[in-house]
Amino acid sequence: MAAHTPRAAALALVLLASGSASAAAVQIEARTEAQAYQIRAWRGTTPDDVVLLPRRRIVQYLGLNAFELVTGQDLGFESSLRIFADLGLPKGEAEKVDGLRTEDADIMYAYARYSTGGFEGRLGRQLYVDSMDIMSFDGLRLRYMSRFGVGVEAYGGLWVKGAGILGSSVYQPDGTRESDSRRLDAGVVGADESLDAMEPLYGAKLLVGDLKGFSGSLGYRKAMVAGKTDLERAGLEFRYARGLGVSALAGLDFDMLQMKPAQLRAQVRLDREVFAVTAEALRFTPVFSSDSIWYYFAYAPRDEARLRADFYPVGPLRYYVQALASLYHTNLNSTLSIADDVDGEGAPASTNLGGAVGASLRRGNLRSGLDVTYRTGFGGDQLWVDLTGGYSFDRGLFDLDARLSVAHVDDAFNEQLRGTFFGAQVWGSRALSQAARVSLVLEQNVNPFSRSDTKVFFLFDLKANL
Structure with missing residues (x-):
């Protein structure tokens, strides 16, 4: 289901029209x-012939x-609309990257x-964030939450694909992806017509508020x-x-289909x-749809342990x-040639070890930080250095920040990820008033993968309370 459906647009217009007429x-x-x-561009190119659009x-x-x-009731609405047009990328070139659109x-x-x-209660299109996912759905x-600190939550509706803050529908577990639509239009054998079907979902949670320092939740979610x-x-x-x-925190995302933990985080901290x-x-695992072949053949979690002192x-x-x-868990089919490269004699270890050190400085209007990380083992040697700094001028009306990053990577499996990568x-x-601010961002990356990559962003922010 695309992010710009008429159903969602009509809902937003109704909410905006009714709210603007009588809101306090x-x-x-x-x-x-x-x-x-x-x-x-990923289609029509090779690793040795990189094409930048x-x-x-x-x-x-x-x-x-x-x-x-x-009046006197906590009744309202919230909305966010994004409109964009690409003046430099023709539609023909946009088709070289699944999910890339020139206007929408x-x-x-x-x-x-x-x-x-x-x-x-909330009704409409809403973002939902928890230990299992970041998603958007149209529903209720x-x-x-009781005064005793115990509560319950339930939700249901249609899963929105491609409306999340962090990316397009290509990066969703599944749903109407542009790549699937392209295969269907081209009549590719095996293309699944159900991939453009609406996807209902529902879920529920038991909640525990702040009870003598303890809080948490137990939830369940299903999509079809x-x-x-x-x-x-x-x-x-x-x-x-x-x-x-x-203090302590823990989060678990458990896959009920494979009956395996997908994501896991457990932390204990002592403060003085x-x-x-x-x-x-921590455990990190790729999240896929049960319709995806990668769900069964790319289930390769990574377990990590961290010990830090501040x-x-x-x-x-x-x-x-x-x-x-x-x-790194690399359980591969032993008949594949890549298995010898990963698990065979003389292959790199499945472990990766390293450490990091850093310092930060904040004095008056000056702020800066330095982070250095080194890792070796699976994937090769990696050295990362990040230096940041910033200063506020004219009583905070003008802010200037800068960042310099250097990474030296020697990846054992990918020749394109070998060498030194620079980024600045x-x-x-600049604040024009209490409600308006303009910003300019310049970014330059130089590396053996994409050679040179330049980015320029100009931003204008306006906020008003009526």
């Missing part, structure tokens, strides 16, 4: 971005929020909200395509914190006045040191 308070936010950069985009974000539509409009979210006591979400289960997950979130001392120590364990001495400087260890960015921002 209205907030309008607008951002205009002029973007100039390149993106690599120019992008010259004008992007407009418009947010309209209203509060207290009924996306409703990021548009929902009515009502709250009273411990109850809250109900939440109740053409009557078949597409995604089924369970999620657990837990937090404990009571000021200085021991001048230092803090953190131990953390130091806060008297003065403007702060320091940290961190140890890192990763285990300068960001200047």
Whole structure:
């Protein structure tokens, strides 16, 4: 389901029309971005013949929020609309990258909200973030939290593909992807017509608020395509914190189809006045649809352990040191030639070890930081250096920030990822008034992969409360 469906657009117009007529308070936010950069083409090219497509985009974000539509009641709506046009990329060139569009409009979210006591309800297109996913859906979400700190949440609707903040539908687990549409239009044998079907989803959570420092949730989510289960997950979130001392958090995303943990994070932290120590364990796994062949043949999680110490001495400087260890699971078919490269005699180890050190400085209007990370083992040797700095002028009306990054990578499997990579960015921002600000961002990357990549962004932000 595309991000710009007439159904979602009609819903937004109804909400905006009704809210603007009688709202007690209205907030309008607008951002205009002029973007100039390149993106690599993936079709019709080879690793040795890199083709960079120019992008010259004008992007407009418009947010309209209203509060207290009924006097004395917490009834309102929130919305965000994105419109863009690419002046430098013809449609023919855009087809070389699945999901790339030269012009379009996306409703990021548009929902009515009502709250009273411990109850809250939302109706419309909304973003939902938890330990399992970042997603957008058109539907209803109900939440109740009792005064005892225990609650429940339920939601359901149609999963929106391609309306998320972080990317297009190409990067969703599945759904109406532009690549699938292209195969269907071309009559490719084996193309699945159900991939453009609407995808209903529903879920529920048990909630625990702040009970003597403890909080968390236990959730379940299921999505279906053409009557078949597409995604089924369970999620657990837990937090404990009571000021200085021991704190902990944990998050689990459990795949109910494979009956395996997909994502996992567990952290324990000790805070004192001048230092803090953190131990953390993580698992990262690619998330795919059950319709995807990669769901069964690319299930290769990575486990990682981190141990970090932070130091806060008297003065403007702060320091940290961190140890890192990763285990890459590479269970490959032994009959494939790549298995010898990865698991055979003399192949690189499946472990990756390293560490990081860093320091930050903040004094008055000056801020800066330095991070150095080194890793070796699986994937080769990697050295990353990041230097950042910034200064605020004219009582904060003008901000200037800069970043310099250098990475030396010797990847054991990809020749294109061998060499030294340089990146530099300068960001200047000027406040025109309390409600308006302009920014200019310049970025330059030089590397053996894309050779030279230049990006320019101009931003204008406007915020008004009526």
